[in-house]
Structure formats: C-alpha cells, structure tokens
Amino acid sequence: xxxxxxxxxxxxxxxxxxxxxxxxxxxxxxxxxxxxxxxxxxxxxxxxxxxxxxxxxxxxxxxxxxxxxxxxxxxxxxxxxxxxxxxxxxxxxxxxxxxxxxxxxxxxxxxxxxxxxxxxxxxxxxxxxxxxxxxxxxxxxxxxxxxxxxxxxxxxxxxxxxxxxxxxxxxxxxxxxxxxxxxxxxxxxx
Amino acid sequence: xxxxxxxxxxxxxxxxxxxxxxxxxxxxxxxxxxxxxxxxxxxxxxxxxxxxxxxxxxxxxxxxxxxxxxxxxxxxxxxxxxxxxxxxxxxxxxxxxxxxxxxxxxxxxxxxxxxxxxxxxxxxxxxxxxxxxxxxxxxxxxxxxxxxxxxxxxxxxxxxxxxxxxxxxxxxxxxxxxxxxxxxxxxxxxxxxxxxxxxxxxxxxxxxxxxxxxxxxxxxxxxxxxxxxxxxxxxxxxxxxxxxxxxxxxxxxxxxxxxxxxxxxxxxxxxxxxxxxxxxxxxxxxxxxxxxxxxxxxxxxxxxxxxxxxxxxxxxxxxxxxxxxxxxxxxxxxxxxxxxxxxxxxxxxxxxxxxxxxxxxxxxxxxxxx
Numbered sequence: 001x002x003x004x005x006x007x008x009x010x011x012x013x014x015x016x017x018x019x020x021x022x023x024x025x026x027x028x029x030x031x032x033x034x035x036x037x038x039x040x041x042x043x044x045x046x047x048x049x050x051x052x053x054x055x056x057x058x059x060x061x062x063x064x065x066x067x068x069x070x071x072x073x074x075x076x077x078x079x080x081x082x083x084x085x086x087x088x089x090x091x092x093x094x095x096x097x098x099x100x101x102x103x104x105x106x107x108x109x110x111x112x113x114x115x116x117x118x119x120x121x122x123x124x125x126x127x128x129x130x131x132x133x134x135x136x137x138x139x140x141x142x143x144x145x146x147x148x149x150x151x152x153x154x155x156x157x158x159x160x161x162x163x164x165x166x167x168x169x170x171x172x173x174x175x176x177x178x179x180x181x182x183x184x185x186x187x188x189x190x
Numbered sequence: 191x192x193x194x195x196x197x198x199x200x201x202x203x204x205x206x207x208x209x210x211x212x213x214x215x216x217x218x219x220x221x222x223x224x225x226x227x228x229x230x231x232x233x234x235x236x237x238x239x240x241x242x243x244x245x246x247x248x249x250x251x252x253x254x255x256x257x258x259x260x261x262x263x264x265x266x267x268x269x270x271x272x273x274x275x276x277x278x279x280x281x282x283x284x285x286x287x288x289x290x291x292x293x294x295x296x297x298x299x300x301x302x303x304x305x306x307x308x309x310x311x312x313x314x315x316x317x318x319x320x321x322x323x324x325x326x327x328x329x330x331x332x333x334x335x336x337x338x339x340x341x342x343x344x345x346x347x348x349x350x351x352x353x354x355x356x357x358x359x360x361x362x363x364x365x366x367x368x369x370x371x372x373x374x375x376x377x378x379x380x381x382x383x384x385x386x387x388x389x390x391x392x393x394x395x396x397x398x399x400x401x402x403x404x405x406x407x408x409x410x411x412x413x414x415x416x417x418x419x420x421x422x423x424x425x426x427x428x429x430x431x432x433x434x435x436x437x438x439x440x441x442x443x444x445x446x447x448x449x450x451x452x453x454x455x456x457x458x459x460x461x462x463x464x465x466x467x468x469x470x471x472x473x474x475x476x477x478x479x480x481x482x483x484x485x486x487x488x489x490x491x492x493x494x495x496x497x498x499x500x501x502x503x504x505x506x507x508x509x510x511x512x513x514x515x516x517x518x519x520x521x522x523x524x525x526x527x528x529x530x531x532x533x534x535x536x537x538x539x540x541x542x543x544x545x546x547x548x549x550x551x552x553x554x555x556x557x558x559x560x
Contacts, residue, residue, distance in 0.1 A: 025513040035255040
C-alpha cells in the first residue's frame with residue numbers, strides 16, 4: 001500500500017476505533033449500578049442457600065432434635081471447633097443410653113468446611129445463612145446448639161430425617177421429594 | 191442587556207469604595223490581597239469539587255455508586271479527605287536531596303496557581319489579563335514540569351527518576367502541540383489577550399468561526415492537554431504497575447497533596463483554557479437579531495456559562511480516561527511527533543490561508559460579526 005495513503009487511513013481507522021470505545025463506555029455509564037447498599041437493603045437481600053454461616057441444630061415444635069451425641073462431628077472437625085458432651089442415662093428398660101448434654105460450636109474457630117454436616121449420621125446439624133454474626137466479645141461466638149430442655153426425637157418409621165420447615169439453610173431437600181411423591185399419590189387417588 | 195446576577199457591579203462598587211476611602215497605594219494593596227484570597231479559595235474549592243465529581247463519574251463508568259455515605263450523596267467525602275491529608279505525617283526520607291525535594295511540590299503548585307489566575311471565570315472575573323495572555327499561559331504552565339523533574343531527581347529512587355523522565359519527555363513533546371493549537375486560534379482571532387479572545391467570540395465561537403482548521407486545533411488541544419496533565423490514557427509517568435507511583439512515590443502527607451491538587455487543577459485549567467479559547471469562554475449563546483433569546487441567555491450569569499462549558503470538557507476528559515488503555519512510551523511519542531505535530535503545522539498554515547482569504551464564518555456571513 002502507498003505509505004502516504006497508509007498514514008491517513010491509519011488516522012481515520014484509529015479515530016473510528018476510538019469512537020467505538022467511547023460508545024461502549026457511554027453505554028456502560030447509563031447501566032444499572034451493581035453496588036448493593038447493605039444495611040438499607042437488608043429486607044431484600046438475597047443470600048445464596050449454599051452460603052455457610054452459622055451451624056445450627058433444627059428443633060421441632062416439641063423441642064426435640066436429632067442429635068444422638070455420637071460425637072462423629074467432633075471427631076471429624078479438622079480444627080476442633082465442635083465439642084459434644086454427653087451423659088449416660090439409664091432408661092426404663094434398664095439400658096444405659098448416651099444422651100446429649102451440650103453441643104458446643106465455636107464460630108470463631110470454624111472454617112465452614114461442612115464436614116460435620118456431611119458426616120452426621122442422623123442429619124442433626126446444618127449451616128444456615130444468617131451472616132451477621134459479628135460480636136464485640138469473643139466468648140459470644142461460642143454457641144450451644146441444643147436448646148435447654150431439648151431431647152432426642154424418637155425414631156418414627158418411614159419418615160426420612162428432615163430439617164424442619166421454616167428454618168433457613170436446608171442443605172438437603174428430602175421434604176420436596178416427599179411432597180412431589182404425595183402429589184403423585186393424590187393424583188392417582190383422584 | 192439586563193444581567194441581574196453578574197458580579198461586575200459588586201466588583202466596581204468595591205473598587206470605588208476602596209479608592210474613595212484609602213490612599214491609592216493601600217487601595218491597590220488591599221485589592222491585590224482580596225484577589226489573591228479569592229483566587230486561592232476558588233483554587234481549593236474547585237479542587238475539592240473536582241475530586242468529588244471525578245470519583246462519582248468514575249464510579250458511574252464502572253457501574254458503581256461512588257462515595258455515598260458522608261452527607262447526601264457523599265458530598266462531604268472530599269472535605270473529609272482534605273482534612274485527612276492535612277493532618278497526615280510528612281515522612282522525612284534520609285538520602286534525598288533535601289532542598290530540591292522540598293521545593294519540587296511548590297514548583298508544581300505555583301505553576302498551576304499562576305495559570306489559574308488568567309482564566310476568565312466570568313465577566314470581570316479575571317485576575318490577570320495581559321496583552322500576551324496566551325504566551326503567559328504557555329510559559330507559566332510549563333514551570334510545572336520543572337517541579338516534576340526535580341521531584342523525580344531528588345527522590346533518589348530509580349522508579350521516581352524513570353517516572354519523571356517519562357513525564358518530562360511527554361510534557362515537552364505535547365507542549366509543542368498545545369502551543370501550536372493555541373497559536374492557530376491566535377491567528378484566527380488576531381489577539382493574544384484572553385479577554386479580547388472571549389469578546390471576539392460573541393456571535394460565533396472560535397471552533398465554529400474557523401470551522402475545519404479550528405476544529406482540528408480543538409481536538410489536538412484536547413489530546414495534548416490530556417497528555418500534559420498526565421491523565422487519561424497518557425498516565426504512564428505514574429504507571430502503577432511498573433513504577434509504583436512515578437515521580438511522587440517518595441512524597442507523603444501535604445507534599446503529596448500538592449501534587450495531587452495540582453494534577454486535578456491542571457485538568458480543570460486545560461478544560462477552562464479550551465473553553466475560553468475555542469468555546470467562547472463565559473459568553474452566553476447569542477444570535478444576532480434575536481433580542482428576546484439573547485436576553486434570556488444573558489439572564490444566566492456568565493460564570494454559570496463558563497462552568498457549564500468547562501464541565502462538559504471535564505466530563506469528556508473523564509470519559510476518555512475510563513475508555514482507553516494506557517499508551518506505551520514509544521507509541522506516545524510516536525503519536526505526538528509523527529501525527530499531531532505535522533498535522534498541527536499544516537493546520538496552522540491552513541488557518542492562515544483561511545483567515546487571509548476571508549473564509550471564516552465571520553467573513554462569509556455578516557450575521558456572525560460582532
């Protein structure tokens with residue numbers, strides 16, 4: 001190509017591409033802002049269900065939980081965040097049984113690896129997504145998960161262990177399955 | 191034309207008040223002091239406003255909200271930043287060249303303030319008005335680069351040195367283009383006095399009056415102005431990836447604040463000079479013969495016109511800054527020496543031809559003549 005022509009065509013192609021770039025940023029200027037204004041938008045805030053924040057133990061309306069105090073979560077915890085204390089109680093049949101005394105979880109030491117939830121054989125503990133856990137005192141980070149006066153839920157037949165409704169952060173969803181199964185059954189009946 | 195909100199009346203009242211009550215010597219001294227205070231106050235306030243505006247617009251370009259916690263829409267944020275930078279410790283560095291190191295920020299800021307003085311902010315709102323105003327602008331704004339070079343040299347730091355050298359090469363190169371672009375306008379309006387340049391643009395702004403060569407000069411002035419202020423795609427003297435912060439790496443506290451302030455004000459000054467020289471300065475939009483329209487335009491005070499026009503150019507500068515990637519040093523000098531300067535030299539000859547042959551809008555159409 002003629003160098004003289006190349007010089008001027010270079011100027012105009014450069015100008016064209018610069019204007020293209022300006023047009024892109026102009027569009028960007030009017031785009032919806034992505035900033036979330038946290039304390040104000042607390043009501044509409046959407047936290048992902050997969051977010052792990054606080055360990056909790058679901059209790060049902062009879063103040064019963066599913067923890068058998070087996071201690072597997074405590075053994076599996078990589079940094080000793082969980083302490084499970086238990087009492088040996090003799091039941092009516094005269095057999096000694098392990099009963100949960102305190103399930104203590106230290107928020108400040110937890111790495112949220114989820115191993116305790118995965119390994120729990122009776123699905124007694126889950127992570128919720130209440131992320132506002134900051135405290136002024138470290139001792140307040142140590143949570144006792146079982147409520148005072150709570151006791152082990154008696155085993156019922158044909159009911160898969162489920163996290164209770166109304167609680168946030170259910171990591172498994174058997175209730176949904178059950179509902180759909182029921183729906184199908186209802187249809188069959190009708 | 192009625193101009194209810196102008197400050198000319200106030201200024202002439204003050205002047206007669208001082209003249210009638212004091213000896214001429216003391217009247218001059220007091221008026222000088224008042225002008226100095228006004229210029230410095232305007233300097234500080236405009237810098238604060240610019241920092242806030244820049245942060246907001248930058249945020250909008252990046253789909254963020256920007257400062258929005260301190261005051262309504264965060265407007266006190268830059269005041270808080272000012273207080274912070276005032277009470278910060280100035281860290282003394284052992285192996286610097288003490289005199290030059292502490293003198294350097296003053297060169298930069300004095301050059302910026304001196305250039306600031308000649309800007310006509312409105313009718314009668316101009317601190318200095320020489321008959322060689324354009325030459326004064328070019329001369330005084332070039333002092334800043336001495337401060338930058340001194341800062342890089344005296345910091346005893348190789349990154350500062352490289353940054354300062356880049357800045358020097360860039361500034362001296364682009365000063366040529368800026369100077370020639372302003373000279374094109376001097377050819378067009380036939381005067382170097384800033385107030386007369388503004389006055390001559392009453393019905394046709396220079397950028398329209400000189401049509402093609404004036405528009406080319408305007409674009410070239412904006413490009414070289416951005417390059418001179420070390421902003422936008424030309425900010426490689428402080429390329430943080432390679433040079434941490436360039437020439438002001440070793441500075442802290444208020445000394446850094448001076449560089450920072452001067453950088454922001456230089457952006458404003460470039461936009462203000464471009465407004466004055468190309469876009470009619472503080473002149474309202476007027477059409478000859480449309481007296482009602484002109485009256486409405488004159489109701490808007492001249493300083494509002496000035497700041498509106500300057501604001502558009504500042505917005506453009508920010509828009510460019512957040513659109514284009516940073517140039518490499520050889521490409522930067524390539525742009526200046528192989529493109530802008532030759533185009534500029536041809537352009538000034540074209541302008542001379544246009545003026546001599548009477549092809550400007552004022553010559554062709556009598557409606558644009560003042």
